[in-house]
Amino acid sequence: MLLDRNGPASDSWTHSDGAAIGNIPLALVPWEALPEALANRVPGQQIGVVVPGSLAIAEIEALLPELALIAIGFPAYSDGRGFSLARRLRRAGFTGRLRASGPLIVDQFAYALFCGFDEIALPASSAGRQPAEQWQRALSHVGARYQRGYGDGGNILDQRRAKRLAQAAG
Amino acid sequence: MYRYDEFDERFVRERVEQFSDQVARRLDGSLTEDEFKPLRLKNGVYLQLHAYMLRIAIPYGTLSSRQLRQLALIGERYDRGYGHFTTRTNLQFNWPKLRDVPEILGLLADVEMHCIQTSGNCIRNVTADHFAGIARDEIEDPRPTAELIRQWSSQHPEFSYLPRKFKIAVTGAEQDRAVIKAHDIGLRIRRHPDTHETCYEVSVGGGLGRTPMIGKVVRDYLPKADLLAYLEAIMRVYNLEGRRDNKYKARVKILVHETGLEEFTRRVEAEFAELDGPSINADPAEVSRIAAYFAPPTYRALPERSTALETARAGNPDFDRWVEVNTTAHKQPGYAAITISLKPVGEAPGDATSEQMRLVADLAEEFSFSEIRVTHAQNLVLPHVKLSDLFAIWRRLGEAGLSSANIGLITDIIACPGLDYCALATARSIPIAQAIARRFAEDTRQKEIGELNIKISGCINACGHHHVGHIGILGLEKRGIESYQITLGGDATQDAAIGEILVPGLAAEEVPDAIERIVAVYLEQRQAGESFIENVRRLGLAPFKAAFLELDRAA
Incomplete structure (x- = not known):
């Protein structure tokens, strides 16, 4: 199941086991096959890559402009490396889609969005137990946060600041 | 003391709703026990030998009389009439029922308290010197820093699924009463020798457990304004590189040890250099807003010595001894800090009954600006007491079995x-x-x-x-x-x-x-x-x- 902040989404990407991507318009390849897949790319074709949470940013940085999607693998919901890698990818200027791929739980949805992910790809075993409406409801439980720089607006420190400025002005 | 504003209030209420929803999803099978476990732990709910245990956060060990009374009430209504103060300055109830937990969280929220992150692989309750704001050897009060960290670390989107638990302590005094060197991060406020500005000395990688290690200094003088960005850098390096293959080697102390201090420091500094401080750090107005809550209370101008106290001491050797052992000199002339021993001989160290909690709350209200501190040594402190009131307080403590004169001694275990x-x-x-x-x-x-x-x-x-x-x-x-x-x-x-x-x-x-x-x-x-x-x-x-x-x- 694929989810984004608006609810269930359809996955238009085609997984490829290796670099043989033919003319698949949106081809999602494993990290190991990426250099070859990029070399095989045909005009108009978009490439996405599946990377492990342990990937060092330096290894992928130079390739970011070539990529339309990066799917970071979460081997378990308890393995939070992907959140930090997402932050580093966004900081490095990656503007394509960022996907968290693995058995995340509903309660991590807001965190994932704040860290720069656009969507979650859940395995069937997790999706079966956690229907899409639970993911939407979980978002409603997470309002303003204390940390600055995670997601758009809405952080408490900046809201306090705005309030102070408004009071001073008015 | 810090008081919640509308944002803090809403944040904590949301956590209560969120946990109620999580319990419901566990009960209907949406969440497996394995998936639910870290969620309940992050709300302080442990499954112990005989029952559930609920661990309540007492940020940097500071309580008001109102809060302590609420803890007494919870102990009476949902537990067996007592609670246990821990070395993280938290309070544990040993016998609550899981179905009562959301209600208890609501009662805690009523008095600006919570159980957030008292367990789990996240940043835990931040601790500080229990004599903050009163110690004569203090360079700067560590509580505003601790409160800033409490807020920043709460429900951190990036650092809530760390390799292992993570503990931060802060001191602002020459003498370390907060055990900062046994923490994942220990912060010591100190003055820069050239600029004379207050800075943080940042230690990383201390910890006890099965591989005890003393924290190592990664930054001698961190400008105070850079605190949150620097913490973010440390946490990001740890979150990405800390070991996840073996939970006994997952604490940051092992990463520091295996990477080497120099290389670990290099990685933290490299990450820090990439960060845009002004967009991460709290702005000066926010820092001042928090600090204002910790302004000294309105003390009375008193002489350094109290004749009433000296007379009472001379006439009562037990009282004299208690004053000698259980009181600490205060910055403010004519005042002292009292440490109330929760170690009466023959009792469980750190336990207090609901009745005792109420008495301490009353005494704090009458004599100590309604403020109480919890120490990592599992005792309680009345931080601002007039010397002339010590005798009356000692007598009332004695009636409740709380006048043991043993702070720092062999029975203060x-x-x-x-x-x-x-x-x-x-x-x-x-x-x-x-x-x-x-x-x-x-x-x-x-x-x-x-x-x-x-x-x-x-x-x-x-x-x-x-x-x-x-x-x-x-x-x-x-x-x-x-x-x-x-x-x-x-x-x-x-x-x-x-x-x-x-x-x-x-x-x-x-x-x-x-x-x-x-x-x-x-x-x-x-x-x-x-x-x-x-x-x-x-x-x-x-x-x-x-x-x-x-x-x-x-x-």
């Missing part, structure tokens, strides 16, 4: 709950503490021995801080029998040290004799004015070991 409550424990802690306290109960003897910290853990996880006890006692299980290892020479202060093993395995009933033997060597060999720990540092373990060999030969 830190002990974890151990096998009496804890699912992880391998041996009992409380009965050992009780037996030692009974053995050394006599006041004159305690006084003669002087400052001596005994710390007891009922398993290798070291919640009782045994590694940094002058005498540490670790309860293990060998072939189904409880066995106690004794360490010597640990130190929890700015001279932090890990104790060395003196005796590998004693039966529970042999422990008091062993302590007696150690103390005898000290009393025999000490030089004038030399404390126990100074004596151990000077002599090393050899004379103490020799005393045990003699014992073996005699047997």
